[in-house]
Amino acid sequence: MSDVMIEVDGLTKDYGSTRAVDQVSFQVRKGEVLGFLGPNGAGKSTTMKILTCFLSPTEGRAKVAGFDVFDQSLEVRRRIGYLPEDTPIYRDMTVVEFLEFAADMRGMDPASSPGRIKEIGVRCGLADVAGKLVGELSKGYRQRVGLAQAMLHDPDILILDEPTSGLDPNQIVEIRSLIKEIGREKTVILSTHILPEVQATCSRILIISGGKLVADGTPEALRARERGGRYRVVVESNGVAKEAIRDRLAGLAGVARCEILAAEEGAHAFALDAAAANDLRKPIFRAAVDNRWTLLELLRESASLEDVFRNLTTGDPTIEPSVEKGKS
Amino acid sequence: MSPALVISRREIRTYFNSPVAYIVVTVFTILTGYLFFTQLFLEKQADLRPFFNIMPLLFMFMVPAITMRLLADEKASGTLELLITLPVRDWEVVVGKFLAAMALVCTALGLTLIFAITVRSLGPLDRGPAIGGYLGLVLMGGAYVAIGVMASSFTRNSIVSFIVAFAISFGLYLLGRLTQFLPQAWQGLVAFLSIDGHFENIGRGVIDTRDVIYYFSMIGVSLLVATLSLESRRWR
Numbered sequence: 001m002s003d004v005m006i007e008v009d010g011l012t013k014d015y016g017s018t019r020a021v022d023q024v025s026f027q028v029r030k031g032e033v034l035g036f037l038g039p040n041g042a043g044k045s046t047t048m049k050i051l052t053c054f055l056s057p058t059e060g061r062a063k064v065a066g067f068d069v070f071d072q073s074l075e076v077r078r079r080i081g082y083l084p085e086d087t088p089i090y091r092d093m094t095v096v097e098f099l100e101f102a103a104d105m106r107g108m109d110p111a112s113s114p115g116r117i118k119e120i121g122v123r124c125g126l127a128d129v130a131g132k133l134v135g136e137l138s139k140g141y142r143q144r145v146g147l148a149q150a151m152l153h154d155p156d157i158l159i160l161d162e163p164t165s166g167l168d169p170n171q172i173v174e175i176r177s178l179i180k181e182i183g184r185e186k187t188v189i190l191s192t193h194i195l196p197e198v199q200a201t202c203s204r205i206l207i208i209s210g211g212k213l214v215a216d217g218t219p220e221a222l223r224a225r226e227r228g229g230r231y232r233v234v235v236e237s238n239g240v241a242k243e244a245i246r247d248r249l250a251g252l253a254g255v256a257r258c259e260i261l262a263a264e265e266g267a268h269a270f271a272l273d274a275a276a277a278n279d280l281r282k283p284i285f286r287a288a289v290d291n292r293w294t295l296l297e298l299l300r301e302s303a304s305l306e307d308v309f310r311n312l313t314t315g316d317p318t319i320e321p322s323v324e325k326g327k328s
Numbered sequence: 329m330s331p332a333l334v335i336s337r338r339e340i341r342t343y344f345n346s347p348v349a350y351i352v353v354t355v356f357t358i359l360t361g362y363l364f365f366t367q368l369f370l371e372k373q374a375d376l377r378p379f380f381n382i383m384p385l386l387f388m389f390m391v392p393a394i395t396m397r398l399l400a401d402e403k404a405s406g407t408l409e410l411l412i413t414l415p416v417r418d419w420e421v422v423v424g425k426f427l428a429a430m431a432l433v434c435t436a437l438g439l440t441l442i443f444a445i446t447v448r449s450l451g452p453l454d455r456g457p458a459i460g461g462y463l464g465l466v467l468m469g470g471a472y473v474a475i476g477v478m479a480s481s482f483t484r485n486s487i488v489s490f491i492v493a494f495a496i497s498f499g500l501y502l503l504g505r506l507t508q509f510l511p512q513a514w515q516g517l518v519a520f521l522s523i524d525g526h527f528e529n530i531g532r533g534v535i536d537t538r539d540v541i542y543y544f545s546m547i548g549v550s551l552l553v554a555t556l557s558l559e560s561r562r563w564r
Contacts, residue, residue: 056562088406
């Protein structure tokens with residue numbers, strides 16, 4: 001369990017009478033890039049603010065690098081790099097001055113910090129603007145300064161609130177590959193409401209909606225779990241009982257579940273869920289041929305992460321959070 | 329270097345990168361200079377006392393102007409979140425801000441040493457009151473600055489911060505004028521609380537621990553309240 005870098009248990013945050021985060025629990029391991037996905041106002045930023053010790057939870061606990069965010073906040077803050085939303089940076093400082101300030105605040109060795117600032121500046125593409133005032137920079141550059149600041153001390157855990165907002169497509173690609181690279185040995189949590197972003201960078205996704213955790217898994221698993229692996233099959237009945245057909249279909253290799261759906265007169269309809277990422281079109285067709293069913297319809301409901309996201313965050317929240325523990 | 333000093337160094341740089349420091353110092357020097365030199369030329373009297381006497385009033389406007397944006401602005405622009413998620417204790421942030429504003433106040437006071445030098449070149453300078461006066465100015469300035477930092481921690485609006493700081497210091501100043509209207513039993517306490525009474529004592533060249541303790545406790549209490557107010561975002 002030593003590679004669990006972030007442990008969140010029953011986290012709840014109230015702003016007055018509004019509940020911004022509601023009983024959220026999850027764990028993040030070393031080497032994971034966790035995408036925190038949700039519509040605006042879902043509680044992503046609030047959760048991040050709690051993890052970075054800016055706010056404290058109303059209920060529940062959170063541990064970062066083994067330290068409690070409330071009781072040992074200084075230890076937590078030493079080990080994280082944080083990019084707040086909208087990248088607030090002192091506008092009257094130059095890029096280098098600001099990074100020097102961050103290095104001094106973190107008590108970095110003054111002998112080695114200029115070298116480190118230069119290194120991280122180059123890595124974040126700041127070499128051209130090093131002497132410019134932060135206030136004169138474009139949003140994209142400011143974002144990079146914020147990232148450089150967060151990575152300056154080579155933290156084990158990076159918490160990035162919307163790291164690519166305001167960047168142009170080229171910069172987005174650069175930053176994503178940078179995050180991926182870091183994610184290999186460190187732990188990264190990033191929030192976003194841009195779906196391709198998580199697909200491109202994250203090894204795991206948490207979807208949060210209305211303060212509640214509604215999904216937790218790899219992008220593939222989420223797609224499969226939702227309607228990703230769902231097939232709709234309609235065959236002519238020809239006097240065969242629908243239960244018999246269902247049992248046949250359920251017995252096919254790679255089928256996780258088969259349900260009977262309502263169908264028109266003289267036909268049976270079924271919904272099949274594929275286990276993992278199996279392609280069921282061939283087995284279904286073969287089964288139809290072997291059993292002499294007349295296949296009227298075979299439809300793979302192709303789901304993207306967009307569908308998953310929309311389903312989970314707009315519809316009624318019938319899907320239970322996959323993590324249901326730590327109730328107090 | 330301690331985070332408090334890193335913060336104050338950054339803050340001092342901000343002061344001198346913006347017009348604030350120059351405007352405050354210039355206006356301050358012109359006002360006090362006018363006062364001192366009109367007295368010198370019109371009444372043929374080289375004396376530091378009028379300068380010292382006006383300071384409790386002058387600080388009331390000048391110090392809130394210096395301190396108003398220290399924390400309020402960080403809240404408004406969101407940089408507080410960045411600052412406070414660095415490994416720094418809340419009190420270090422407050423002390424850092426306090427030290428930066430003190431540095432600016434002391435710079436302004438340093439320029440007025442020219443008055444003392446003028447007096448000395450024209451005649452004998454009464455060293456006790458002069459040294460006591462400047463020491464008292466620094467202590468009293470500290471109390472005003474701490475009140476300003478505290479006011480700045482209450483709000484995200486610099487103007488509100490200015491007004492609150494002004495109101496608190498004006499209230500403390502007013503206490504000194506109120507004593508004569510109060511019953512005997514209250515007079516001692518109210519006079520003790522007034523912000524300029526102790527300055528007058530020190531300015532006589534007599535340094536009494538009670539006066540020094542007053543200013544140190546004003547600074548301590550105000551900075552403590554500012555720290556608590558900063559911490560309140562994390563209260564459960």
